[in-house]
Amino acid sequence: MWEVVGKVAVVAVVGRLLWSLVKGLWGTFLASVVGFNINIKKTGQWAVVTGATDGIGKAFAFELARMGFKVVLVSRTPFKLQNVAAEIKSQYGTETRIIDVDFTRTDIYDRLEKEMAGLDVGVLVNNVGMSYDHPEFFIELPDCSRKCEHLINCNILSLTEMTRIVLPGMVERRRGLVINLSSLSSTIPAPLLTVYSATKSYVQSFSESIGVECRDKGVRVQCLLPGYVVSNMSKVRRPTLMAPSPTTYVSSVFRTSGVEDHTAAYFMHKIQLYFIELAKSYLPGFVLRNIIFNQFKSFRQRAHRKKQKDAKAE
Template sequence: MALIEFVFILVGVCAVFFCGIRLMRMLMVLFPKFWYPLPENFFTSMGKWAVITGGSEGIGHAYALQLARHGLNVVLISRSREKLEKAARNIGRRSTGRKVKLISADFTKDNIYGHIQESLRGLDVAVLVNNVGILPSEIPCKFLETTYLEEKIHQVINCNVKTMAKMCRIVLPGMVERGRGVILNVSSGIAKVPFPLYTLYIATKVFIERFSQGLQAEYKSKRILVQTVSPFGVSTSMMGYQKEDLITFTAEAFVTSSLAYLKAGDQTYGSVRHAILGFFFQNIPKWVLTSEAFQHSFQEFVKKRVGA
């Protein structure tokens, strides 16, 4: 009898402890500025420059703007020179006079990294934001239904996977040598679960998460912070500039929120609302997400959202 009572007490203690841990984690998500405070000079203590891929618009541009406001000069890397120059003018108007360096590069191509490495030579890089990414198609579809599939496979893997690894290869040695630095790799909230119709895209984002976790383990002792940021809805050109709502943030609102979680661990959703959505997605039975009915409904939902 005494043994049974002991087992029940032990189970009760474990349950209370488990619930306490879950409650603590919830509070930490709700109040990041209290749990993960950043000193005012955090970014400038890491160096003088931020390098942002896909920095001409959307989430990348929002990161550039926020990091400039925190005192860093910024390097914007993107394909369109016209969009880069427009972004530079916007940062100049809205920040505190930080320097802006522009590098034109098409990340779907192969032979671009020598030029990027030479352009970044000698810069004291504090933050690298690997943000650039593309979808195989605007409207989600089955893998074999992707238009120009062979070309899209090459482009998506080059842009979403190879770019991140190569940019880390270029920037990380300097961070290791100086013993400081931050690398932010932008993934996606839906990479947490199997998600048909975005199969190729999600696979690249899973690579980002695993690569980032390994990189953090390897270089944490060098005082380098590597974090994956996994948003759900953000109103960008990739998402057809969907209207802001409970789930969908403007790029600036999302980036402002995500920077508050910089010390929250090697992975973050970047906001309370997206963290709740992530919990919901991870607890949906797998058969629901992989069913034909869900795929059809989701495809129609996206079409309506982007006005297709």
């Protein structure tokens, strides 16, 4: 009997591995080749990108401009927005609009709604987000109340309000694509990144639910779960196989749009996500939690040592 159970278990695991491999190859490489991904260029004239002056957001803005979209660039710093707009104009000659707002505030959405009124928005990229300066215990976060308020406003309220503003027009025209940036950290217990991880879990839940509501209305909603990507927020400076450049990451996203509504997009991040799901299925919960906790504690200790060293240098 136990021999039969063992064989069934092996077959189940192998079958899951093969099915995951097939799905990964299809979504990452094959679907776009045979035209199963969404024709993004037919969604509308304008694309809106939040957090458009750095990292993934800036890469989205450039790629959408390259595709022929007019681009609304939304971020906090006017000078950086003007620079990105000038670069896009120089490279692609496309029209841009800039809206300088601080997404940690709650009184910005009337202005955003007015400035985007009447635009044929085909793509909305809810990219803006913020994290901790370094992993830290919740009760030891500097200015904890204010930090949590900013994280919630920037990572949750921005996504919800921008979708509220743009989605009705997409539904009316029966075409559009909404891309929401979550994180691999939302799929695991993330002690020492507690509030950040929780906000990114909201992004997942919101995206899945609103995607079901909109699917028969011609609008697709895609939730991205990137791992490390070169950016100021991640503090990764040089691209590697595990941490691609923003341009590399964004190019992988558009190959999956319309094929995978919930995806890490980049193939190495997909492998990470697969092993996370495998660990959650087959390992006791405390094992995964302890592995992650110990890793983040080492990052925290390293950050504190650096702060102490910098303080002494001053």
